[in-house]
Amino acid sequence: MSSNLSALLSATFYEAGDEHRVELVHQQDRTARRQLASLDLAVYDPEGKHLVAVPMDTHQEILDLGALVGSVAGALPRVMVLLDARYDERIFPYRPHHYGFLHHRGSTAPALYYAVNAVLGGVPDRIGATGLTTLETYIFLRRAFAERYSVLLGNPARFSTAEAQVTAYYATGRASQVVALPPKTHVEMELAAEHAGEHLQRVEIKALFRLASYVVGRRAASGELVLFDHLFSYHR
Amino acid sequence: MAASLRALARRLLGVERTPTYYLPWLTVNGLECALILNNVEVRFEPGKNEGPFPATVVQHDADGTVVGTSEVSVIDTEAAVEVPMAPTASGYGFVTVSMEHLRSDLYVTVSDGGSYTATHGRFEFVETYPLRVRILFAVLGRLLAPFGRTVPAFVRDQYAYSGRDGRSHLLLLNLSNVTNRIRVVAHWDGPPGAARLVAVPPRGARLLDVGTLVPAAEVLTQLALRLEGNAWFNLYLVGAGPRDLAGLLSLMHVK
Numbered sequence: 001m002s003s004n005l006s007a008l009l010s011a012t013f014y015e016a017g018d019e020h021r022v023e024l025v026h027q028q029d030r031t032a033r034r035q036l037a038s039l040d041l042a043v044y045d046p047e048g049k050h051l052v053a054v055p056m057d058t059h060q061e062i063l064d065l066g067a068l069v070g071s072v073a074g075a076l077p078r079v080m081v082l083l084d085a086r087y088d089e090r091i092f093p094y095r096p097h098h099y100g101f102l103h104h105r106g107s108t109a110p111a112l113y114y115a116v117n118a119v120l121g122g123v124p125d126r127i128g129a130t131g132l133t134t135l136e137t138y139i140f141l142r143r144a145f146a147e148r149y150s151v152l153l154g155n156p157a158r159f160s161t162a163e164a165q166v167t168a169y170y171a172t173g174r175a176s177q178v179v180a181l182p183p184k185t186h187v188e189m190e191l192a193a194e195h196a197g198e199h200l201q202r203v204e205i206k207a208l209f210r211l212a213s214y215v216v217g218r219r220a221a222s223g224e225l226v227l228f229d230h231l232f233s234y235h236r
Numbered sequence: 237m238a239a240s241l242r243a244l245a246r247r248l249l250g251v252e253r254t255p256t257y258y259l260p261w262l263t264v265n266g267l268e269c270a271l272i273l274n275n276v277e278v279r280f281e282p283g284k285n286e287g288p289f290p291a292t293v294v295q296h297d298a299d300g301t302v303v304g305t306s307e308v309s310v311i312d313t314e315a316a317v318e319v320p321m322a323p324t325a326s327g328y329g330f331v332t333v334s335m336e337h338l339r340s341d342l343y344v345t346v347s348d349g350g351s352y353t354a355t356h357g358r359f360e361f362v363e364t365y366p367l368r369v370r371i372l373f374a375v376l377g378r379l380l381a382p383f384g385r386t387v388p389a390f391v392r393d394q395y396a397y398s399g400r401d402g403r404s405h406l407l408l409l410n411l412s413n414v415t416n417r418i419r420v421v422a423h424w425d426g427p428p429g430a431a432r433l434v435a436v437p438p439r440g441a442r443l444l445d446v447g448t449l450v451p452a453a454e455v456l457t458q459l460a461l462r463l464e465g466n467a468w469f470n471l472y473l474v475g476a477g478p479r480d481l482a483g484l485l486s487l488m489h490v491k
Contacts, residue, residue, distance in 0.1 A: 141347070
């Protein structure tokens with residue numbers, strides 16, 4: 001492959017019954033399409049088992065994840081989808097970020113648009129971003145809602161097990177969980193909405209390697225997704 | 237090349253560009269909206285991580301008028317201050333936050349009381365046009381409007397989706413002090429489809445239902461939108477469920 005190509009590995013999670021679309025290019029103009037050189041899509045179950053690899057047509061603008069991976073996801077609660085893209089370097093320094101649309105069929109919750117996690121390449125590869133992307137945080141509204149919160153974590157590495165510490169912060173207390181993620185495995189880690197009578201205020205994820213990470217909020221009664229967001233890095 | 241031409245045009249026209257952090261707000265149909273101000277992202281940066289961090293919050297209504305100004309102080313990098321947005325008749329607009337002391341992304345949340353959604357703001361700029369340019373745009377805008385056209389000084393492309401259950405709106409934000417006529421053209425599987433011309437007041441906002449740009453369909457339709465405006469603008473995507481604007485809504489920034 002040409003050394004003039006730049007990589008971007010992105011990761012998201014697909015759950016059965018979701019309308020889930022991912023944009024491959026920023027926009028629909030011809031220039032953007034030309035700059036996406038190749039794309040491979042791979043799907044992994046929570047234990048890291050490789051379920052399918054799908055070579056993609058780079059002229060496609062938007063992927064329908066349900067159509068592509070819905071059948072292989074089967075009865076699994078969730079699969080991790082890795083998008084391994086190569087872009088012509090002319091697209092940089094502007095980030096060839098993927099964006100997504102997410103809505104569970106039949107859900108009364110609003111449709112969610114979100115930025116797909118860039119776990120390797122992209123900005124760090126080309127424009128010298130100094131952000132420490134393995135130490136991230138996210139702030140919650142402090143009042144109580146009828147919601148369950150969690151973080152989705154996936155390890156996109158080929159060979160390395162990654163240990164992550166997930167710390168939930170409350171007004172005065174905190175609660176930490178540690179998880180070891182072998183290559184390609186993923187997990188949803190619940191965050192207690194309340195701890196010693198205090199509401200969840202913030203979460204922090206520390207890892208040695210960059211992980212796929214999303215903050216998730218679900219309606220407590222129905223499990224409907226209302227929050228699916230990236231975290232924020234320290235050291236901007 | 238295009239960037240330097242644009243910079244030259246700005247200089248010739250006397251356009252001022254002011255760095256500004258802005259976020260959208262939504263209180264339609266009784267939704268509650270609040271910002272979360274914080275400075276957590278500089279927690280480990282000596283020299284930047286000592287509070288307090290004062291900030292001024294200015295809430296603009298859809299017609300561009302200022303409906304509220306708050307002076308807020310974030311005590312330290314572990315603190316977060318929630319700033320409720322004042323509900324108005326229109327129920328949407330944008331809010332600016334001074335960032336002289338804050339170096340972190342700020343959140344905007346929308347709640348129906350039972351659950352909430354969130355996204356963050358953008359640190360970009362607003363543009364201020366001198367009187368002669370405002371008059372010029374007003375004349376040109378009125379001439380072109382009957383033909384459904386505008387001066388395409390700024391162009392954005394954006395994907396959006398429309399379905400029976402998962403709906404979308406565009407929250408168009410006019411980040412200038414001139415009436416911004418924004419032309420939105422939708423494409424889906426073929427030639428250009430429906431187009432709308434939306435006049436957004438200075439520093440104002442407008443909601444545009446993406447579903448009005450595409451024939452009603454049971455399945456989710458993906459649209460490629462092209463937006464052209466005569467002045468600087470940006471947009472947020474508003475996600476809705478089957479109850480559309482009567483239900484909880486989500487917001488999302490764009491590139």
